[in-house]
Amino acid sequence: MPLSLRHQLRSLASRVPSRNYAAVSSSPSQTNPYTVGPYQVFDRNAKRLQRDRAVARDGGDRSRTVDYIRDEIAERMMERFMDIKRSFNTVLDLGSGPGHFSKLLESDKAKKTVMLEMSGKTLHREPDSEFEGTSSGIQRVSNLNGQDIVQVERIQGDEENLLQHIERESQEAVLSCLSLHWVNDLPGVLVQIRESLKPDGLFLGAMFGGDTLFELRTSLQLAEAEREGGLSPHVSPMTDTRDISNLLGRAGFTLLTVDTDEVKVGYPSMWELMEDLQDMGESNAVIGRRARISPDTLAAASAIYKELHGNEDGSIPATFQVIYMIGWKPADSQPKPLERGSGKVNLKEVL
Amino acid sequence: MSATGAASKPARPIARLAYHSTVTCAAQASVYGKCITASYLDVSKDMCSAEFAKFKACLRESMKKRQ
Structure with a gap:
């Protein structure tokens, strides 16, 4: 029986087309658009599957070829991290992916990184040897006197339920490089991050937002409107830059940048x-997305993209806008503004 | 286009569509794109259907041929 079953499965598999541009819907029960709260925008289960599949393609080679954007942003985020004159024992890399940011860590800045990522295959894409001098996880480090090595610990878990994996008031620093744009309840996750931090702990994040992929968004919208007479979500709604500082403030962070x-x-x-x-x-994972997009609409969008946004040399640009945010958990040791009216110098005399 | 045929062909149908829509039928695509761009602030259904029909005819013709 197992043999015939396997045969059936295989013949079924061969009938499935080798790729789909629009992601297959795989909503678990909790992501029903009619029964969930106002923050449910993304299908997290679909996103996890998309990431698993992306890393599985060609043994991870396809995924490595498209690291260019994440590696670039990770480096820019590292510049901001190096500007913080403090070194850490442990940092939490939230939504780490295969570790674009953690890979860049140096041992004099952070001794250990804990990577938390929702997709198991993505999390384990790179062997431990890829990280700064690490040979094989935690056990081996002690043998090597662990001085110039960044330890790596990996936790597979959903960053939306951060406090299920990480204890409250346990982290010195939480870093997040390009994962928060798939989070449904961003205000809630920011609160969880603050909760997981020790007092005076650092949160440093980078996320896609603002005008990211606006060319693709508008091209698909125009193509759909003209060909089919309607619209459907193909590019995620993006967080506005101006909202981020409000959200950080609301989540209780201080000294925002x-x-x-x-x-x-x-x-x-x-x-x-x-x-x-x-x-x-990074395929579409908006709840209520269309499972399939017609070839006509795609061809039309491609033509519109080129005419509306194309460069002079015939190529097309894609914009990625990244929002960097820094916030600190409040602590008594932090500098605070003086009491109102406590100034001793009359500004009239100074100016 | 049967599924088994698509699986055994070297280039996937979507890759062929990508090629033909940007290379083989670039001229028709450009005419269609210009029609949209001319009034993209007020788009209605089938506004450029004549241009798209030519684009699609070209696509259909080139998708038929095996590379």
Whole structure:
């Protein structure tokens, strides 16, 4: 029986087309758009599967080829991290992916990194040897006197339920490089991050937001409107830059720093962009997305993309806008503004 | 286009569509794109259906041929 079953499965598998641009819907029961709260925008289960599949393609080679954008942002985030004049025993890399940011850590800045990622295959894509001098996880480190080695610990878990994996008031620093744009309840996750931090703990994050992929968004919208007479979500709703500092403040962080950065990447056409996004595990995961997009609409979108946004040399640009945020958990040791009216110097005399 | 046929062909259908829509039928695609861009602030269904029909005819013709 197992043999015939396997045969059936295989013949079934061969009938499935080798790829889909639109992700297969795989909503678990809790992501029913009619029964969930206001914050349910993304299908987290679908996102986990997309990431697993992206890393499984060609033994991870496809996924490594499209590391360019995450590696670039990780380096820019590392610059901000190095500006913080403090060294840490343990940092939590929230939504680490295969460890784009953790890979860059140096042992004089952080002795150990804990990577927390929802997709198991993504989390374990890189062997421990890829990380700064580490040979094989925690056991081996003690043999090597552990001085110039960044230890790596990996936890597979959903960053939306951070406090299920991490204890309250346990972290010196929480770092998140390009994962928060798939989080449903961003205010809630920021509160959980603050809760997981020790007093005076650091949160440093980078997330896609603002105008990210607006060219793709508008091209698909125009194509759908003209071809089919309607709209459906193909590119995620993005967090506005201006909202981030409000959200950080609301979550109880102090001494906020928020800045934005833009990376423009050129592609030969819309098709390469979409293929790369898929290999990054960044396919559409909005709840209520269409399971399939017609070839007509795709061809139309490709033509519109090129005419509306295309570069002079025939390539097309894709914008990635990144929001960097720094916040600290309040502590008594932090500098605070003086009491109102306590100034001794009359500004009239100074100016 | 049967599924088994698609699996055994070297280039996947979507890759062929990508190629033909950007290379083989680039001229028709450009005409269609210009039609949309001319009034993209007020798009209605089938606004450029004549241009798209030519684009699609070209696509259909080139998708038929085996590379």
